Amino acid sequence: MGRGGSLAVGLLRLKSWARAAIQGVCWVLLAYAAGFGVFWVNLWITMSAQSASSAPGGYQYRTIALAGGLAACAAVATGLVAMIVSLRSAAVRFAFRPQVK
Numbered sequence: 001m002g003r004g005g006s007l008a009v010g011l012l013r014l015k016s017w018a019r020a021a022i023q024g025v026c027w028v029l030l031a032y033a034a035g036f037g038v039f040w041v042n043l044w045i046t047m048s049a050q051s052a053s054s055a056p057g058g059y060q061y062r063t064i065a066l067a068g069g070l071a072a073c074a075a076v077a078t079g080l081v082a083m084i085v086s087l088r089s090a091a092v093r094f095a096f097r098p099q100v101k
């Protein structure tokens with residue numbers, strides 16, 4: 001089983017280290033999604049306007065592709081933020097507290 005699998009098992013067994021590790025992974029993926037969104041905007045803005053004008057409806061395609069890519073990045077970021085918020089909530093932290101035996 002890989003590291004991701006051991007994180008998942010740890011999370012299901014309510015290990016406190018797994019909650020923190022999943023939060024860390026979510027923060028890294030959120031940064032990646034934000035960076036990819038910036039890359040996507042830069043890619044479509046700097047794309048040659050000549051190549052878009054050669055095809056009929058090329059400008060509309062550029063706008064749709066730009067909006068679609070940004071919507072996908074926003075959807076991923078929204079899911080990651082929801083995961084981070086839920087993992088940081090008091091109820092989840094209470095569930096993950098060390099059990100006294």
